[in-house]
């Protein structure tokens with residue numbers, strides 16, 4: 496989503512209201528994928544501070560991701576704040592603060608800002624329920640649906656011996 500900044504740039508001290516739907520389909524990071532069936536809503540304002548623009552907004556929406564333990568789809572409510580300083584690429588030299596976002600010309604790509612802030616603000620892991628039992632690492636069965644047979648099997652005696660050695664070396 497490209498936001499046209501030309502009107503607020505002409506207006507020192509001016510404020511531009513923002514209420515837009517960002518058509519971001521999905522974001523993947525740290526092995527997790529988040530799908531946004533309705534996109535994300537960004538609501539806030541851009542203020543012209545003469546030297547730079549200040550963006551302050553809230554992003555909300557619904558995301559579908561996988562439970563971190565059993566991989567079942569989970570729908571979660573997303574909500575986070577964005578607060579960024581926008582500086583024109585052409586004025587890069589005059590900025591000492593590293594923590595700013597550069598835009599070129601008279602517009603800024605809001606999707607990029609939303610995605611960067613999403614990654615910082617949203618925990619990577621969601622669970623379908625607090626006590627999700629997850630999948631058996633051995634047979635892959637969803638343990639929420641019942642126990643699998645793996646746990647009832649005897650540990651291979653060779654591994655048991657190794658486990659014993661490990662245990663002893665830990666206590667030494």
Ligand SMILES: [Zn+2]
Pocket residue numbers: 562563564565566567622623624627628629
């Ligand atoms: Zn789960």
Ligand SMILES: [Zn+2]
Pocket residue numbers: 631632633634635636643644645646
């Ligand atoms: Zn199993």
